[in-house]
Amino acid sequence: MRSSSAEEIAARILSAGGPFSVYVHLPFCAAKCPYCSFYSMVPAGGDVEEYCRLLARETSLYGSILKEGEARAATVYFGGGTPTMLSPDQWRALLGRVRDDLPAAPDAEISVEANPDSLTEEHLAAWSDLGVTRVSVGVQSLCDGELRLLERLHDAEKARRAVAMCVEAGFSTAADLIFGLPGQTLRSFANSADGVIGLGADHLSLYQLALDEGCRWFGSSEVAADGYRFYRWAQWHLPGRGFAQYEIASFALAGRECRHNMAYWTGGSVLALGAGAWGYAGGVRYHNERTVEGYRAAVEGRGGAVEESEELDDRGRAREAAVLLLRTSAGIGYDEFSARHGREQMSAILTALEEGAPADCFRRTGSSIALSSKGMRVANAIWRLII
């Protein structure tokens, strides 16, 4: 691990060529969920305002360099934390600055995460005015009991309303759902999934409750670990409703896949803005200062806020790329992969996959390999073969 300067990151994005993605992190939450291990803070008066000012400075710094090149932002993603902790006015200022400083392609996908408890019509109006195309709603569940267990600040009704509002406002609308909760039944999970689909969501991210170190529930054993039946059910049920599994945890109607997330999995450049944001630029993975205080000090001191960066060697990069590509239903295209990482890497990876896992874990064409539905269920074990 080392630390790169903002200038170096920007230069790498430019030299990688092609479109890039922008990730903006907004680390504020009204309360910390017990299963969340990510950094977040409950803002005091003025904290959000000041953070937006710092973001603006960081954005300008990168903008001044990136404007020089041909590259355009193909996707921008505002994640959290709870991005709806920002007021509509703060959103207008932030979006305006990002759009001004970072040149975006005309058809850019601009996504915002929203929490049902703090999403308002005014947010939607501001986003609509400033070109946001996609809203991802942190629904988690449409069962009140499950939401209470998760200590979410919203109930099922609020979640339904939030999804409906986004759909109504014309956004491509995604919903996050959790499975593997204590007491959760297949029926309640199906009810949540079908519920958000019925409201017009075009994208589902399904994830299993995982208690990583750092979360309040870490080490508690009452949480069910085996999410097999929920996941298996989703793989069976959702395609019938038009939601193809295009990635391990992602299901979407045709054309509504999240292009920003696809950029992560296919090795696209990502510019990171804000405290704790992660980026990727020409083989270097990096992240900004994790805490708001650290971020403030860095932006005010040196302009950029990169805390750590890591450049993998060729083999490591190829292996990581293969793992990420195998998350997607498109998988690894032999020609493209070989062109990027070399034929030796490609054939070594293929050999490891073929020897280590049964054939029915894969879907293969003459020019690509991807995980089958079964393969996706045991993807960890397959990735371990090649990491």
Next chain:
Amino acid sequence: MRQEKIRNFCIIAHIDHGKSTLADRLLEETQTIESRDMKLQILDSLDLERERGITIKLVPVRMTYRAVDGGEYVLNLIDTPGHVDFGYEVSRSLAACEGALLVVDSTQGVEAQTLANAYMAVEQGLEILPVINKIDLPSSRPDYVIKEIEDVVGLDCSEVILASAKEGRGIVEILERIVRDVPPPGGDPEAPLQAMIFDSKYDNYKGVICYVRVVNGVLRPGRNIRFMATGGVFPLEEVGVLRPNFEPCAELTAGEVGYVVSNIKTVAEAHVGDTITDDIRPASRPLPGYRKVKPVVFCGFYPVERDEYPQLRDALEKLVLNDSAITFDPETSVALGFGFRCGFLGLLHMDVSKERLRREFDVELVATAPNVIYELVTKGGEIIEAHRPSDFPEIGEIDEVREPMIKLTLFVPSDYVGKVMKLCQDKRGVYVSMDYLAPDRVRLIYEIPLAEFIIDFHDKLKSQTRGFASLDYEHTGLRASNLVRVDVLINGEAADAFSFICHRDSAYTRGQAVVRKLKELIPSQLFEVPIQASIGKKVIVRQNVKPLRKDVLAKCYGGDITRKRKLLEKQKEGKKKMKQIGRVSIPQEAFLAFLKVEEDEE
């Protein structure tokens, strides 16, 4: 010293029947030791010995006693190891005496090992004085126990001594009876030297100390002595007696008991039972009864922490300084790394040694399941000693397998006879005899394979009789037996570490236990993994480890990428530590569990 004033005797007693307390009282009564020093000196017992039913072995002590007849007598108390694995050592201790106190707890009665040792004493012509101890206890039944001694041991109890070592009752009577009834030692002080070693120990300052009984001649420092079995010659540096501390003296003469120091470095050079003679004027033949003890039970000792191998080796070397019956040779195990294959006289000897390594040398170790040595006759007529399953040739090449047998004597309350007989039968025991020692106590004799005896027989006997059974055994040699090597195949590949030897009749049950355990412990893989047990090419048990159903990290976006890559790398590292058999990863626990699979069979 005049021989007629010497009495050499030992105490035969079962654990907890009061031997140590009685010894204390004798030392006190003869003012050999002040009572305030008593506890430290004599009751210095290892918890372990108590736990495993082994009585404490005392150093030979010399007492001076002024008898009622006015004469002053030298009484030498020689202890016997109260340990079923040490039959030979017991026989040597008895051979150093002319008399024995047979101490029986008046609330318990005669136990199996006591009987075996008493018979050995009778065979060796010792005068036996029955002592009924603990008569102060309310549950004491002296009449019943006297009858048992008469019936079971066959001793005349008309002059039985009733004692309570705890309360000091009967102590003087015991001393008087020793003087009156135990014959003085014979032996010719003028004849060539013959002294029998009945025990030896290693001392950091003096080197090896041999405890001896001089049978003929005189031991005098300054001369060279010769160990007749090993052929070693050493200058005799010091002789003396224990009171109970070392007390050097000018000489030890025929009939006396004492210690010898002669610059010997390891106890392996001073075998119990060997005869010491004079190098210049040697005896024409050694004393009878010497035998080289050979280990019969083997197991692997491995350090818990792999890098503590040198510590384990050092500890074993030191242990062997004091206990030449232990053998050890380096070996490696796929599961445990570097360690030693160690040989012992029996299971208790093994347990005691393991505990001593832990307590005295501070070495934490893993012991593998014990095994015995088999003798194989091949179709070609060749005889092979097989220590481990891999020493067994292919089944088609074996003509006969022979295994060591023991004659097992059990004293069992009659209520438990059925259970104990079932246990013996389960352990492939062959019934020899059963008789009632008393209406509620039965003596059972079985001949059973040593291999079965050393696997949890004690524990099962204890649990099934609530501790009310006692046992003794003797080795009876090899017997042809229908033994087979059972191999374990994982995904079609033989996994040597899991092979074992067992009787053909139990191959299925044992094979199933191993396969079931492995199925539990081998994590699901991407493939279905068959686990099979086979005899030669014939598969007798098969179970499958079902393939993984779900193993996936759900979401993975920007920041997760590095984190999840590292997690995968860590998991992969963990997998590398597993032993690869074919393409199946086997965790360490599977190997460790196998080493004790028998315990979990039920």
